[in-house]
Amino acid sequence: MTSDADKALDKAVEVLRLDRQLCFALYSAANRVTRLYRPLLDALGLTYPQYLAMLVLWEHSPRTVGEMGQALDLESSTLTPLLKRLEGAGLIARSRDPDDERRVIISLTDAGDAMRDQALGVAEQFFCKLDTPLPELVDLRERLKRLAV
Amino acid sequence: MTSDADKALDKAVEVLRLDRQLCFALYSAANRVTRLYRPLLDALGLTYPQYLAMLVLWEHSPRTVGEMGQALDLESSTLTPLLKRLEGAGLIARSRDPDDERRVIISLTDAGDAMRDQALGVAEQFFCKLDTPLPELVDLRERLKRLAV
DNA sequence: TGAATTAATATCGCGCACGATTAAATCGCT
């Protein structure tokens, strides 16, 4: 014979199992991917979030901090120090917008622009490391984009 | 007329577009989910990684730091300070294994055990917030588990 | 015009996440 309390406990144990949690699968996969990128990005002297910021700029430069924040879904409190580090590395330049002194315009330097070719290599090496069929990756990507928007 | 260099640039621009990067979709989704959990976990006084650590312990306690690190795929350099904070909050206890003084055994306190019920509420509220059919979530979870293992 | 409101970044504090290193305990092997 099983009490109601026992049944409630069983339910809790079932529902809360780590391997059932989407949140953990996501958290863990994101950590794994960061770790996978690290050795590739070390060669460029970039961290993973810095690489993402450079992707934004390679797509279109110059852009304001706010536009980059929207593209990356990050706060200025995250972006500002990151961008200062990229500036320190000589990959970007930061300047106030003369038309609106509140805005800071981020533009690629020649060195930052030149890194694009190496980035292409990183993207290809990462794809090889994943060793997963492209359609599966595309499918996963689209599902992730839809999640919790 | 288009030069080879232009063609290579076009390829780079295409391949490196942010919306084509699985890595960014994953990174961004993980950030979004953390933000979604935050208000729910604030009520329990837990951060998101602390919640994951508690999930491990609710599943099975006691466990060593190493076992928890394996379950969560985290280093001791991440786990040790996190566990000290949970200890400070009175949710877990840390003690050396008498059979092997290198190991540290983590066990739930009564308060930590009691929090399980509230955690069940968090899991349910999160599911509601996601507002996505369960099969879609299960599918996504399994795809994430397979990624970059 | 000028005071209040709004907008764009920056600053600060906290808690991860991890690589590199260290410290201590155990194991393995002779």
Place this chain on the structure above:
DNA sequence: AGCGATTTAATCGTGCGCGATATTAATTCA
């Protein structure tokens, strides 16, 4: 027994990610 190798946690430094707050500039509208 003894000693080098291995294992287990902990420590340290760096770089996020974000909420709360501050700062400065632009806008609104009385």
